[in-house]
Amino acid sequence: xxxxxxxxxxxxxxxxxxxxxxxxxxxxxxxxxxxxxxxxxxxxxxxxxxxxxxxxxxxxxxxxxxxxxxxxxxxxxxxxxxxxxxxxxxxxxxxxxxxxxxxxxxxxxxxxxxxxxxxxxxxxxxxxxxxxxxxxxxxxxxxxxxxxxxxxxxxxx
Amino acid sequence: xxxxxxxxxxxxxxxxxxxxxxxxxxxxxxxxxxxxxxxxxxxxxxxxxxxxxxxxxxxxxxxxxxxxxxxxxxxxxxxxxxxxxxxxxxxxxxxxxxxxxxxxxxxxxxxxxxxxxxxxxxxxxxxxxxxxxxxxxxxxxxxxxxxxxxxxxxxxxxxxxxxxxxxxxxxxxxxxxxxxxxxxxxxxxxxxxxxxxxxxxxxxxxxxxxxxxxxxxxxxxxxxxxxxxxxxxxxxxxxxx
Numbered sequence: 374x375x376x377x378x379x380x381x382x383x384x385x386x387x388x389x390x391x392x393x394x395x396x397x398x399x400x401x402x403x404x405x406x407x408x409x410x411x412x413x414x415x416x417x418x419x420x421x422x423x424x425x426x427x428x429x430x431x432x433x434x435x436x437x438x439x440x441x442x443x444x445x446x447x448x449x450x451x452x453x454x455x456x457x458x459x460x461x462x463x464x465x466x467x468x469x470x471x472x473x474x475x476x477x478x479x480x481x482x483x484x485x486x487x488x489x490x491x492x493x494x495x496x497x498x499x500x501x502x503x504x505x506x507x508x509x510x511x512x513x514x515x516x517x518x519x520x521x522x523x524x525x526x527x528x529x530x
Numbered sequence: 531x532x533x534x535x536x537x538x539x540x541x542x543x544x545x546x547x548x549x550x551x552x553x554x555x556x557x558x559x560x561x562x563x564x565x566x567x568x569x570x571x572x573x574x575x576x577x578x579x580x581x582x583x584x585x586x587x588x589x590x591x592x593x594x595x596x597x598x599x600x601x602x603x604x605x606x607x608x609x610x611x612x613x614x615x616x617x618x619x620x621x622x623x624x625x626x627x628x629x630x631x632x633x634x635x636x637x638x639x640x641x642x643x644x645x646x647x648x649x650x651x652x653x654x655x656x657x658x659x660x661x662x663x664x665x666x667x668x669x670x671x672x673x674x675x676x677x678x679x680x681x682x683x684x685x686x687x688x689x690x691x692x693x694x695x696x697x698x699x700x701x702x703x704x705x706x707x708x709x710x711x712x713x714x715x716x717x718x719x720x721x722x723x724x725x726x727x728x729x730x731x732x733x734x735x736x737x738x739x740x741x742x743x744x745x746x747x748x749x750x751x752x753x754x755x756x757x758x759x760x761x762x763x764x765x766x767x768x769x770x771x
Contacts, residue, residue: 472592472596472703475588475589475590475592475596476588476592476596476599476600476603478589479566479586479587479588479589479600480586480600480603480604480607482586482587483564483584483585483586483587483604486585487584
């Protein structure tokens with residue numbers, strides 16, 4: 374049987390996790406999309422720590438005879454792995470998107486350089502001629518904002 | 531009149547890029563040159579522009595695959611009929627371009643690759659590790675695709691509109707050429723290899739060292755096998771992004 378003190382400590386830990394996650398969502402510091410897995414983690418751990426009979430039953434199913442709280446660790450580790458895997462997919466998506474954005478910025482900047490006629494190459498001049506018809510009126514505005522745009526990778530915190 | 535653009539990816543190639551651009555323009559002034567500067571910290575962009583190329587400057591280093599793709603997206607957006615890719619270090623000789631363009635002009639291929647190994651009496655002898663890698667991928671790709679491919683790592687390529695549209699929308703990242711070969715065959719694009727000679731690098735050394743080759747071999751093999759398991763739609767010619 375799981376010692377009572379372990380159940381209480383685990384329940385307090387899970388509750389804390391749940392409260393912190395909820396508070397982060399409330400303060401808009403955590404998007405709901407990313408919070409769902411954390412909420413599920415907290416809930417499952419809370420249920421497993423309070424429902425002591427259930428923990429023993431599951432331990433029995435899995436053949437864990439000596440120390441039922443090991444199921445708590447196993448569950449926690451499983452969820453941590455799930456969260457990390459989820460992060461890897463999010464990272465991959467963000468990478469793809471930032472590459473796309475960088476390409477788009479570069480292509481736009483090349484067009485802008487062409488419009489302003491300072492690309493220095495025939496390609497730039499040819500683009501300028503191509504685009505001049507459509508963009509006559511916007512050109513001035515673009516020129517102004519063009520001078521202010523950041524020149525390299527910029528990190529905003 | 532077929533409009534042709536030469537896509538030249540370059541990363542810190544200030545020493546070579548000027549002459550590469552000039553050489554292409556000297557070979558055929560009707561070919562526009564776009565240099566994709568992959569976040570260089572030297573004067574690559576300035577030298578390319580001074581030599582008469584249009585310059586697309588990526589805001590930070592994206593790696594060769596994304597840089598090349600940027601060039602193809604440029605070609606797509608500007609409505610070019612044909613894009614040829616030459617590397618910024620000068621190893622691809624513009625005088626070989628007619629060989630690459632011919633199958634495209636006769637509409638016998640969507641993508642033409644310049645192969646260093648198609649010619650049996652080719653005197654190109656890369657270091658052992660590279661040769662092993664190259665032949666491993668040539669075999670693997672030939673087996674997976676059912677078409678004999680001899681040089682899967684060549685970046686010397688010419689593409690028609692279908693090829694441009696495919697690579698503009700989907701192009702692999704780190705070491706892209708091998709995967710790109712499989713990608714285009716999966717999309718049922720017609721690939722033709724022509725024998726070409728490549729030059730020794732004019733400046734710097736090849737970016738592929740031994741440990742990197744090993745990493746490269748494992749990573750690309752994995753990517754290839756995964757890619758074979760994907761489903762691909764055959765792209766339509768008019769598809770823009």
